[in-house]
Amino acid sequence: MTATAPPVKDGAPADERLLRTSPLRALLGRPELGSVVGAVAVFLFFSIVADSFLRASSFGTVLYAASTIGIMAVPVALLMIGGEFDLSAGVLVTSSALISSMFSYQMTANVWVGVLVSLLATLAVGVFNGVMLTRTKLPSFIITLGTFLMLTGLNLGLTKLISGTVSTKTIADMEGFSSARALFASQFTLGGVDVKVTILWWFGLVALATWILLRTRFGNWIFAAGGGADAARAVGVPVRTTKIGLYAGVAFCAWVSGQHLLFSFDVVQSGEGVGNELIYIIAAVIGGCLITGGYGSAIGSAVGAFIFGMTSKGIVYAEWNPDWFKFFLGAMLLLATLLNAWVRKRAEATK
Amino acid sequence: MTALVELDDVSKYYGNIRALEGVSLEVHAGGITCVLGDNGAGKSTLIKIIAGLHTHDGGTLRIDGEETSLASPREALDRGIATVYQDLAVVPLMPVWRNFFLGSEPTKGAGPFKRLDVGLMRETTRSELLRMGIDLRDVDQPIGTLSGGERQCVAIARAVYFGAKVLVLDEPTAALGVKQSGVVLKYVAAARDAGLGVVLITHNPHHAYLVGDRFVLLKRGVMSASHTKESVTLDELTRQMAGGSELEDLRHELERAPAPTHLGGHGNRPDPAP
Numbered sequence: 001m002t003a004t005a006p007p008v009k010d011g012a013p014a015d016e017r018l019l020r021t022s023p024l025r026a027l028l029g030r031p032e033l034g035s036v037v038g039a040v041a042v043f044l045f046f047s048i049v050a051d052s053f054l055r056a057s058s059f060g061t062v063l064y065a066a067s068t069i070g071i072m073a074v075p076v077a078l079l080m081i082g083g084e085f086d087l088s089a090g091v092l093v094t095s096s097a098l099i100s101s102m103f104s105y106q107m108t109a110n111v112w113v114g115v116l117v118s119l120l121a122t123l124a125v126g127v128f129n130g131v132m133l134t135r136t137k138l139p140s141f142i143i144t145l146g147t148f149l150m151l152t153g154l155n156l157g158l159t160k161l162i163s164g165t166v167s168t169k170t171i172a173d174m175e176g177f178s179s180a181r182a183l184f185a186s187q188f189t190l191g192g193v194d195v196k197v198t199i200l201w202w203f204g205l206v207a208l209a210t211w212i213l214l215r216t217r218f219g220n221w222i223f224a225a226g227g228g229a230d231a232a233r234a235v236g237v238p239v240r241t242t243k244i245g246l247y248a249g250v251a252f253c254a255w256v257s258g259q260h261l262l263f264s265f266d267v268v269q270s271g272e273g274v275g276n277e278l279i280y281i282i283a284a285v286i287g288g289c290l291i292t293g294g295y296g297s298a299i300g301s302a303v304g305a306f307i308f309g310m311t312s313k314g315i316v317y318a319e320w321n322p323d324w325f326k327f328f329l330g331a332m333l334l335l336a337t338l339l340n341a342w343v344r345k346r347a348e349a350t351k
Numbered sequence: 352m353t354a355l356v357e358l359d360d361v362s363k364y365y366g367n368i369r370a371l372e373g374v375s376l377e378v379h380a381g382g383i384t385c386v387l388g389d390n391g392a393g394k395s396t397l398i399k400i401i402a403g404l405h406t407h408d409g410g411t412l413r414i415d416g417e418e419t420s421l422a423s424p425r426e427a428l429d430r431g432i433a434t435v436y437q438d439l440a441v442v443p444l445m446p447v448w449r450n451f452f453l454g455s456e457p458t459k460g461a462g463p464f465k466r467l468d469v470g471l472m473r474e475t476t477r478s479e480l481l482r483m484g485i486d487l488r489d490v491d492q493p494i495g496t497l498s499g500g501e502r503q504c505v506a507i508a509r510a511v512y513f514g515a516k517v518l519v520l521d522e523p524t525a526a527l528g529v530k531q532s533g534v535v536l537k538y539v540a541a542a543r544d545a546g547l548g549v550v551l552i553t554h555n556p557h558h559a560y561l562v563g564d565r566f567v568l569l570k571r572g573v574m575s576a577s578h579t580k581e582s583v584t585l586d587e588l589t590r591q592m593a594g595g596s597e598l599e600d601l602r603h604e605l606e607r608a609p610a611p612t613h614l615g616g617h618g619n620r621p622d623p624a625p
Contacts, residue, residue, distance in 0.1 A: 220453060221454075223444070223449065224442045224449075224453055227442040227444040228441070228442035228444075230436075231441055231442050232442060232454070233424060234404075234436055235428070235454035235509075236428045290444075294442065295444050
């Protein structure tokens with residue numbers, strides 16, 4: 001190629017057309033910005049209306065509530081950047097907990113055996129979603145709606161068939177329970193605040209997802225699969241494998257979430273989890289993920305989950321009727337999305 | 352000299368639809384083979400066969416003289432055939448440097464610390480584009496903010512950088528203005544001079560004649576003519592491309608046909624009010 005190329009000027013001076021980007025402008029270009037502004041607003045709001053909101057112990061509670069959603073919002077955000085939805089994510093958490101609990105109980109095995117069986121089964125559901133999607137080319141909305149309904153039915157039906165009731169038997173006295181609980185549902189005190197281990201899981205997953213998104217080949221493929229699948233395929237990106245991998249990621253986090261559910265209460269209600277899938281999606285969208293794919297961040301999903309935690313607990317601390325929670329969540333979703341759209345427009349217009 | 356890519360009597364059917372039949376062409380190193388045709392002539396199908404998106408149903412496809420069929424775009428890329436599509440060449444929301452290396456990202460480190468070599472990616476993108484004469488303001492801007500011509504050039508520069516031997520260009524100038532088309536054609540010529548074989552798909556005979564060495568005309572899925580540059584003039588190429596005798600007929604029609612009455616003409620009808 002060098003034969004025809006014009007010579008490269010060494011040490012080319014900075015381009016005069018490129019105005020110096022101010023740190024503020026760079027900040028405006030971040031996908032998380034809208035959610036951070038929203039989080040600050042929600043924080044200030046509840047600090048004023050609820051006296052107990054600012055206590056250190058409340059902070060631990062808010063973070064815990066955020067982490068239970070946040071653990072799932074991370075892979076759901078990645079999946080959304082990859083251009084797809086997963087409506088089965090909410091009940092998959094419950095399925096994962098049920099499988100783990102019932103396998104251990106029925107086989108009278110060490111609970112770790114149930115935990116591992118549950119991991120395999122949950123991953124299988126994720127891979128099923130991904131393979132169905134990439135094979136049939138149907139919208140992910142339809143595929144995962146199907147999985148969602150099937151899992152909801154299986155959760156209720158199988159639990160009743162095996163346990164005779166709608167919840168599983170307690171496994172608290174079984175071998176390996178305490179060590180599994182330490183991993184999935186323990187807590188420790190840090191500076192007077194009770195810190196649940198799920199918060200560590202959450203932070204770890206956010207860090208891992210951010211690393212994957214921004215610094216690995218797979219991350220590049222996620223953006224490409226969501227932002228232009230045909231263009232990506234044409235330059236050799238394995239779009240199918242990427243999407244299947246993303247669904248497996250959702251399944252893995254559903255497993256973590258499910259094990260937490262099981263080991264913090266030692267019984268599982270088979271009807272739980274319905275509706276949570278939308279909360280994960282809301283957290284991702286509030287966090288700046290573009291619903292059409294190709295744009296977003298894992299940190300944004302964490303901020304979205306944090307807003308969720310502050311709102312759900314803030315209403316309690318303000319001693320309001322929790323019935324209002326959904327209203328607040330909906331209003332927040334609309335405001336955050338509008339803010340995101342406005343910010344992005346400004347950021348692009350000033351380029 | 353063996354052709355880099357050679358199609359011999361290649362056909363492709365979609366169910367009972369004959370998309371392409373009996374098409375032959377050769378692509379040589381340092382040569383530009385132009386494929387001309389109207390909408391629906393089978394140009395896209397031809398590209399998809401060369402690019403590995405579809406396998407052909409009949410005839411033979413030879414790469415470096417070896418008979419083969421391509422199962423996937425990845426396989427085509429591995430054999431040195433890079434395709435630049437008119438509208439799906441890049442992912443608009445991604446930064447220029449991520450687009451440049453998409454699908455072939457360089458990494459450093461090992462094991463769990465294996466990561467994108469971001470510094471190298473940015474630097475290479477900037478310098479490679481500069482070599483092609485594109486002086487980019489900022490490699491971090493989303494590629495969707497570049498003009499259509501610049502995007503085509505990034506895609507071409509990418510293919511050249513990754514060592515493509517054959518460059519397939521799908522209507523690179525179709526959506527561009529005169530000046531931008533000129534810029535793109537300049538890079539096409541630059542790629543040819545660098546020793547690549549180029550397949551240029553277009554429906555503009557003027558653009559084709561400017562840079563092409565061989566011309567293949569498609570019409571309704573079959574090959575209607577095949578020329579080398581010496582054997583054809585621009586006028587003849589334009590005439591054949593535009594449908595030859597069909598164009599003559601159209602001219603007669605346009606000259607003689609009276610304007611329809613509803614457009615203000617008087618038609619051939621006798622005046623109703625004598």
